[in-house]
Amino acid sequence: MTRRLLLSYLVLTALVLLCLEIPLGFVYSRGELERVVSAAEDEAESVSAYASLSITAGSEAKDLPGRAAHCAERIGGKVLIVDHSGKLLATSHRLDAAESDDLSSRPGIAAALRGTSSVDVRTSTIGGVEYIAVAAPVKHGVLKQGAVRITVPTHMVVERVRHVWLLLILGGLAVLAAVAVVGFAIARWTGRPIRELELATRELADGGTATPVGITKGPPEVRSLAAAFNHTAARLQHLLASQRAFAGEASHQLKTPLAALRLRLENLESDIALNARGSLTAAMTETDRLARMVEGLLAMARLDESAARRERVDLDGVCGERYRAWGPLYEQHGVRLVLVGDYAGEVLAVPGAVEQILDNLLSNALRVAPPGSTVSVDLRRPAPHERRFPHRVHPHRPSGPARVELHVMDEGPGMTEEQRRRAFDRFWRAPDAPKGGTGLGLALVQRLAHAGGGEAVLRAAPRGGLDAVILLAPAPDRGDGTPSPPSQRPSRPLEVTTR
Incomplete structure (x- = not known):
């Protein structure tokens, strides 16, 4: 957030500076050029008036060369004076024979001999002025006596214009630097409470106790948000604590009466007539179902209130351990249990989750599997190219990141498509499902x-x-760049069976 705020400040400041400094630089450049042109025109008019007096007095031969040299030295340029026929009268610099013979044909001098003043400004391709030539007629009343041409070098103008542009650029950079310093301070001041809110939110999401966020710093809107967060966090922590206490107390308070009820029902078996033992057996079955339902509800309550972090779980080891635990029970029911598939390696899961998932799925499969059938636990890991490109879409596979697949397949009656959609709802059971279920196993899975x-x-x-x-x-992969140990094993089918 600090970077985004600072970037927005700098962008807005840069736009304002560009809108101000670029027009200012062009206005100054044009004004400086106009000032130099005006000064050259004034100088040309002054020399023209002096030349007119000298020509009228007949002293141009001795007065005009000195005046031209003095003027050229003062302005740092060149001065050229010709008579009405274009013949050179005076010059501040040496001319060769070709230039002396062709003076009247020059555009500026020709126009001045016709009685019209002219200004010739030549500019280079990069916008800098190369020179300014000003020509003025020499007249005495209506009598045309000649022309004056002054050439002013403009490198000083160019240097001043470049200097001003450099000052504008440096000034703009200085303003940007100042805005960056001030903007960074403001962004830090504005973003500090939000960063504290983010840290507190993460602590609360991870199941910890969120530290109250200070509500005396930052803008009023952020302080109001911090106050609302503190109130929400306190209330949520109270609710979580109450739920945690309820789950812990209920797990003890409910188990004991159910166990006592089960024991009393068993003790009544010898004192009940044969024709009533069916009802007693049904009552004991419902008691067991109620106990399992309580366990499922408590497990879901503990899952809801806990925010356990995911950790690395060896899926192969867990599947092998649960296979060995369920194998004898499957053998008693005459059902074949098969563990097949690839070496899946390590997966990310909540601690103890994979064991509970397998227990619920294997219990459901055993309940519906007919004798002599097979229940398969199949592990399928993503191919190596799928690990490198996890978002690549493959036909006949769900889109998204590559996942390790754990399949538990039975040969029972199965479910319709509508039943499979509703199977994860709490307390929902298929109409033809065997008795004894609670409808919570798949929801917990x-x-x-x-x-x-x-x-x-x-x-x-x-x-x-x-x-x-x-x-x-x-x-x-682990932090050192090596993959997890189980994934280093060769990919080969694994099959373990029990009969």
Whole structure:
């Protein structure tokens, strides 16, 4: 923000200086040229009057050369006087024979011999004046006696004009420097509270306690914003603290009664008639479902109130560990569990999120998988060129940055397209779903994937079941320029099965 404010100050100042100094420089240049021309014309009129008196008195031979030399020395130029026929009477500089014979044909002198004054200003291609030639007629009444031509060198004018342009440029740079210093101070003063607000917002977003921002610095609008932020941050911290306390207390207060209720129902089993044991079993099932629902709600509440940072997770190691944990249970149900795919390497995820995602997906898959079927956990990492060009669009793949794909595919009844769209809603369950579910598992999976910067998608599996796809961001190369260790392993299919 400081740079943008300072740049805006400098741009506005530069525009104002250009609008003022460029016209001022041209006005001065034109005025200086007009002043020199006027002075040359006055000098020519003076020499013309003196020449007229000398010619009338018949003393031009002895008076005019001295007058011409004196005038030329005073103005630093050249003076030339001719009679009515164009014959040279006096000059301040030496002329060769060709110039002496051709004086009357010169444009300025010819016009003066006809009784008309003339000014000839020659300029160079860069705008600087090279010389000024002024011709005036020598007359006594109506009698034309000759002409006077004065050539004034204008290098002094050019130097003065360049000096003024240089002063204008240096003055403009000095003004810009002063504006830069003052503007930087103002920009820092204006931006300091906003930077403090940014730091406090980041602390609050990272789950920390935001330090109150001072409301005595900066413009009134920024101070008002700081006061509103402090009030909002305090209220949000209070709400987060209340939610955190509720989650912690509820996790203890609800588990104990549910466990006691489950135990009492089990103790009643021996005292209930056979025809009523079905209702007892249903009550125990609903108790277990209520316990799982409470656990899911608490997990989602803890996820909502925590702002855990993403960290590097070895996806291969997590998948292997969860495979070994679920393998015996799958074997008891007669379902084949398969872990296949590439070495995925490290991904970015919230701590513990990948384990919970796999547990929920494997639990759902086991619930719907018929005996003798196969549940596949498939890892697919982006190709090397996709890592180098993560935003390149590939056919049959979702657009966006390249992601590591974690697939959990079953061979159950699957879901319709409408059901797959609603499956991530809280408490929603498919009409033909097995009993015992809470409708929170997939919602929690989606929240955990989003928390790690990933995505959760449900697709139709190739064999008719459901393909739950988790897209995770691959971990970037380490700071020393080397990739993460798992990605250094050869890309080869990995298959682990249990029967």
